[in-house]
Every structure is written in C-alpha cells, then in structure tokens.
Amino acid sequence: MAAFKAHFLTGLSVGYAASVACALGPWELNPVTPFLVFAGTSAGALLPDLDSDNSTPFSVAFSLLAMAGGAMAFLYCLRQSVLPWYAWSLIPPTVVLLLRYGVGWVFQQCTVHRGIFHSIPMAGVVTLAVCLALGYLGLPRNDVLALSVSVGLGFLSHLVLDELYSAVNFDGKSLGPKKSFGTALTLTSPSALATTGTYGLLGMLVYLNLELFDLITRRVL
Numbered sequence: 240m241a242a243f244k245a246h247f248l249t250g251l252s253v254g255y256a257a258s259v260a261c262a263l264g265p266w267e268l269n270p271v272t273p274f275l276v277f278a279g280t281s282a283g284a285l286l287p288d289l290d291s292d293n294s295t296p297f298s299v300a301f302s303l304l305a306m307a308g309g310a311m312a313f314l315y316c317l318r319q320s321v322l323p324w325y326a327w328s329l330i331p332p333t334v335v336l337l338l339r340y341g342v343g344w345v346f347q348q349c350t351v352h353r354g355i356f357h358s359i360p361m362a363g364v365v366t367l368a369v370c371l372a373l374g375y376l377g378l379p380r381n382d383v384l385a386l387s388v389s390v391g392l393g394f395l396s397h398l399v400l401d402e403l404y405s406a407v408n409f410d411g412k413s414l415g416p417k418k419s420f421g422t423a424l425t426l427t428s429p430s431a432l433a434t435t436g437t438y439g440l441l442g443m444l445v446y447l448n449l450e451l452f453d454l455i456t457r458r459v460l
C-alpha cells in the first residue's frame with residue numbers, strides 16, 4: 240500500500256498532465272476548468288483511502304463535511320426570525336459533531352480497507368456521481384465531463400499505485416508480491432453484498448447520466 244504522500248504526489252502529477260491536456264486540447268471549456276481538473280484529479284487520487292479508518296483522507300473529508308453541514312445549520316438559524324440563545328448554541332455544534340463523529344463512525348463500520356472502495360466499479364461510481372452533481376448545478380456539459388473524468392482519473396491513479404506497491408515490495412523484506420496484490424485494481428470485493436450494491440449503484444448512475452452518454456455517442460459516431 241502506497242503512503243499518503245506518494246498518492247498525493249501522483250495525484251498532482253496526473254492532475255497537471257490532465258489540466259495541460261484540457262488547456263491545449265480541441266474541447267471548448269471554461270478557462271477555469273483546467274485549474275479545476277487539476278484540483279479534481281488531485282482530490283480523486285486520495286479518495287479510495289477514505290476506507291482506511293485512521294487515514295488523512297478520512298479525517299480531512301469528514302472534517303470538511305462537518306464544516307459544510309455546520310455552515311448550513313448556521314444559515315438555517317440566521318433565517319429564523321427569533322431563535323433563543325440555547326438553539327444557537329445547540330444546533331450548529333450538534334450538526335458538526337453528528338456529521339464528523341456520528342456519520343464518520345457509521346461510514347467506518349460499513350467500510351473495510353482495501354474492500355470495495357478500492358475497486359474499478361467504485362471509480363465508475365465516483366466519476367458518475369460527480370457528473371450527476373455537477374450536471375444539477377447547470378454547468379456546461381463539456382466542463383462537467385472534464386471535471387468528472389478528472390476525479391475518476393485521480394481515483395484510478397490511486398488504485399494503480401497501490402497495486403504497484405503491492406507487486407514491487409519496496410520494503411525489501413521479501414521478493415514476491417505482497418498479500419494485498421490484486422485487491423486494488425479489481426472488479427469485485429470479498430463481500431458479495433458490497434459488490435452487488437456497488438454494481439447496482441453504478442447501473443443507477445449510468446441510467447441517471449444517460450443524456451450525457453447519448454451526447455458523447457453522437458459526437459464519436
């Protein structure tokens with residue numbers, strides 16, 4: 240398993256190559272999109288390790304989620320005409336703690352390191368989920384496509400690097416591949432339930448993004 244720093248540096252390198260391709264390629268994109276592609280690829284390269292309970296990606300992602308939830312709760316309080324002082328002191332902090340530790344704990348219980356989160360179908364789920372979310376924001380399709388593919392590309396770079404570290408054995412203790420070899424760049428996980436659920440989610444996301452696929456097919460054919 241590659242370390243956080245290795246994934247981060249790989250994400251930056253792949254992200255830079257992807258942003259240069261976007262800037263020089265023939266596609267009509269918003270001038271800001273190559274910068275966002277760089278950020279998206281770099282973030283995508285860290286995402287698979289969300290399944291590692293004590294990892295930096297896990298604590299950063301759930302801290303950001305808690306901050307975003309806290310900000311929304313604060314805005315909700317602001318919109319109320321009269322709110323007692325104890326509601327102000329209870330609602331936003333409770334939302335922050337619930338998201339960071341409550342939802343974070345549930346996520347930890349539902350995931351296993353190097354389980355379905357380290358798999359090719361999950362890379363597809365993440366890519367299509369970003370695509371759907373950005374589509375709802377009303378961004379132009381080319382930009383939506385570039386940004387969602389960049390996150391998926393970063394995600395795949397993480398899986399490839401994990402497999403390389405498992406195959407090459409950089410620690411020098413043994414010559415053969417590590418036990419973890421084959422558990423990152425894979426199509427399934429040891430849990431049949433997690434695998435079935437992920438393919439179900441992937442199918443649902445393909446269906447919800449059908450309009451975009453139709454657009455790509457029309458351009459290619």
Ligand SMILES: [Zn+2]
Pocket residue numbers: 240241287288357397401
């Ligand atoms: Zn990993």
